[in-house]
Amino acid sequence: MTLILENLPLFWTALLQTFQLAVVTLLFATLISALVGLMTVTKRRWVRFIAFAYIELLRDIPLIVNVMFVYFGAPLVGISLDPFAAATISFSLWGGANGAEIVRSGFASVSRHQEQSAMALGLKPWEIFWFVLGPQALLPMIPPFTGLFSLLIQATSLASIVGATEFFRAAQIVVERTTLMTGYSPAFLIYGFVLLVYFVICASLAAGTKKLERYLTTRQSRRMPSAATAVQPVRETV
Amino acid sequence: MTAAVSPSSPPLISVRGLVKSFKGMRALDGVDADIARGEVLVVIGPSGSGKSTFIRCLNGLEMPTDGRIEVDGAPVQTRSNRDWRRARQRIGMVFQDYSLFPHMTVLRNICLAPQRAGVATAAQAEETAIRLLRRVGLAHKADSYPVELSGGQQQRVAIVRALAMKPDAILFDEPTSALDPETVGEVLAVMRELAREGMTMVVVTHEMGFAREVADRVMFMDRGRIVETGTPAQVFGSPAEPRTREFLDMIL
Numbered sequence: 001m002t003l004i005l006e007n008l009p010l011f012w013t014a015l016l017q018t019f020q021l022a023v024v025t026l027l028f029a030t031l032i033s034a035l036v037g038l039m040t041v042t043k044r045r046w047v048r049f050i051a052f053a054y055i056e057l058l059r060d061i062p063l064i065v066n067v068m069f070v071y072f073g074a075p076l077v078g079i080s081l082d083p084f085a086a087a088t089i090s091f092s093l094w095g096g097a098n099g100a101e102i103v104r105s106g107f108a109s110v111s112r113h114q115e116q117s118a119m120a121l122g123l124k125p126w127e128i129f130w131f132v133l134g135p136q137a138l139l140p141m142i143p144p145f146t147g148l149f150s151l152l153i154q155a156t157s158l159a160s161i162v163g164a165t166e167f168f169r170a171a172q173i174v175v176e177r178t179t180l181m182t183g184y185s186p187a188f189l190i191y192g193f194v195l196l197v198y199f200v201i202c203a204s205l206a207a208g209t210k211k212l213e214r215y216l217t218t219r220q221s222r223r224m225p226s227a228a229t230a231v232q233p234v235r236e237t238v
Numbered sequence: 239m240t241a242a243v244s245p246s247s248p249p250l251i252s253v254r255g256l257v258k259s260f261k262g263m264r265a266l267d268g269v270d271a272d273i274a275r276g277e278v279l280v281v282i283g284p285s286g287s288g289k290s291t292f293i294r295c296l297n298g299l300e301m302p303t304d305g306r307i308e309v310d311g312a313p314v315q316t317r318s319n320r321d322w323r324r325a326r327q328r329i330g331m332v333f334q335d336y337s338l339f340p341h342m343t344v345l346r347n348i349c350l351a352p353q354r355a356g357v358a359t360a361a362q363a364e365e366t367a368i369r370l371l372r373r374v375g376l377a378h379k380a381d382s383y384p385v386e387l388s389g390g391q392q393q394r395v396a397i398v399r400a401l402a403m404k405p406d407a408i409l410f411d412e413p414t415s416a417l418d419p420e421t422v423g424e425v426l427a428v429m430r431e432l433a434r435e436g437m438t439m440v441v442v443t444h445e446m447g448f449a450r451e452v453a454d455r456v457m458f459m460d461r462g463r464i465v466e467t468g469t470p471a472q473v474f475g476s477p478a479e480p481r482t483r484e485f486l487d488m489i490l
Binding site: 111113114116117118119120121122123124125127131132135136 | 297299319323324326327330331333335337338339340341350351354355399400403
């Protein structure tokens with residue numbers, strides 16, 4: 001315990017790095033998800049092709065390889081990235097591909113009849129998208145996006161392999177240093193602490209989105225009101 | 239029922255040589271039809287006869303492969319989305335599965351299209367919606383969500399939603415086929431009332447009682463073609479074509 005307290009400043013700055021990495025990654029991943037996801041539901045075939053190619057490519061490469069590739073590949077094309085930037089780019093691209101798939105399936109979950117009935121009312125394509133399809137597609141996206149966000153936060157620990165001093169890397173440093181100095185390894189204690197912190201972060205995220213989901217569900221009234229669905233006496237006053 | 243059809247006025251919807259192919263299969267094989275203002279045309283026929291495809295072509299939910307469609311004397315460029323959108327604002331449609339928007343209240347379902355199309359302001363749209371809802375006995379459901387309504391109630395709301403656009407005609411694609419038997423009557427009652435008020439209606443249905451009672455003309459389709467058209471008395475009473483007789487014998 002004292003070991004953790006002694007290294008608190010290091011842990012704290014590293015945790016801030018992790019947060020920064022996570023926030024920027026989630027932001028960009030969401031933007032890419034929305035963009036590429038929408039590309040998959042357009043009518044233009046070549047746009048869809050590009051989107052699907054991107055999704056398939058990124059989802060078929062292990063994230064750890066992806067990080068290494070971006071970090072060590074960037075200098076080859078004349079860009080030098082610091083570990084933080086390389087990790088952000090790599091996580092965002094990966095998260096974007098997985099998020100795009102979630103966006104796509106969100107729209108796929110809306111019945112085709114909804115689009116037709118909106119068309120039959122003479123609504124414009126953007127109106128159909130904005131008022132009818134979009135809102136209905138959003139709700140089923142929330143649980144898988146929560147999962148993806150959680151995964152991305154956990155994935156930030158991979159930034160350590162290219163040398164970014166984020167939370168997990170800080171833990172490694174503490175373990176190595178203590179082992180060298182005292183001759184015994186505090187790995188169990190330190191990694192236990194790390195595990196707990198990641199758990200708390202991701203669990204609160206999950207709890208938060210659960211609340212959001214419940215809020216939206218009641219607003220959209222997917223609630224099945226027991227009284228209201230009961231058969232009502234028909235009042236014929238036509 | 240009384241066809242206020244004067245032969246001089248041009249048909250509201252006119253169809254010539256309508257063809258619709260799905261992957262080489264001809265769902266519609268050269269259909270000609272005129273629908274006069276105020277007329278109720280009931281389309282009957284076995285499943286797969288092309289009757290649904292026919293009315294879905296009338297508002298461009300299916301793009302015709304060939305043929306001409308005129309609305310109120312003006313040809314619709316069948317490849318033009320803008321032309322179709324305009325036509326759809328004048329020709330409403332009611333679907334078999336109601337297709338209300340589940341994330342909107344009944345009132346919002348009804349008011350969305352008139353507001354977006356600029357047919358009415360928000361206040362006007364709501365006023366119209368409430369008035370129409372009252373007529374179908376559902377004013378108290380204005381703030382409910384579709385899931386809270388029975389099938390018959392949802393379909394009545396769907397009819398009101400189509401009416402709110404103040405359309406020249408309404409297409410009904412098997413409006414009672416998905417309903418519980420006990421709620422079919424309430425929907426047919428609304429449709430009967432609309433017909434009496436002179437709404438132009440094209441109705442695909444298996445409700446022969448409704449066809450006999452409300453239709454000005456009955457059109458029997460089979461294999462993508464119109465086999466015969468006539469008054470209900472002609473078609474049901476003394477069908478000219480053996481195929482029609484065969485079909486009627488089977489279902490009646």
